[in-house]
Amino acid sequence: MYCSVALRVLRPPVPISRSAISASRLPSRTPQQNAEQRDMDHRLGRTHRDIDATHDRNQELKHELGMVGTAIELLRTQISNQEREIDGLRDNLATSDHSMD
Structure with missing residues (x-):
């Protein structure tokens, strides 16, 4: 008993934090x-799976x-290219029409 009394005197009590008390x-x-x-x-697990699936779908898209x-x-x-061909054909047609006149 003498030892425990001596320890109490030498070591002050440790305060307990509010979170420990609550x-x-x-x-x-x-x-x-x-x-x-x-x-x-x-629900959290399902949400994470949904997020992963959405991410994968976004990558595909x-x-x-x-x-x-x-x-x-x-x-x-x-x-x-086709517009250039059409322009060329129009030029050829115009040249042909002009030469026939």
């Missing part, structure tokens, strides 16, 4: 709280958009 006063979780936690965990952009450029090039 945590010690918290009752244990109820079954309803546990069920709510499981439900929230399930970006790829498709790039392919469509390439196709549009090819079509523009073809249109430009």
Whole structure:
């Protein structure tokens, strides 16, 4: 007993933090709280899976958009070439008409 008294004198009591006090006063979780936690965990997991699926779909759409952009450029090039051909044919027609006059 003499030793424990001496230790108390040498070492001041350690203050307990507010969070430790409030945590010690918290009752244990109820079954309803546990069920709510499981439900929230399930919803969070589903949300993460939805986010991952959306990210994957966005990547696919970006790829498709790039392919469509390439196709549009090819079509523009073809249109430009055809317009030049039409202009050339019109010039030939105008030259032919002029030479027939």
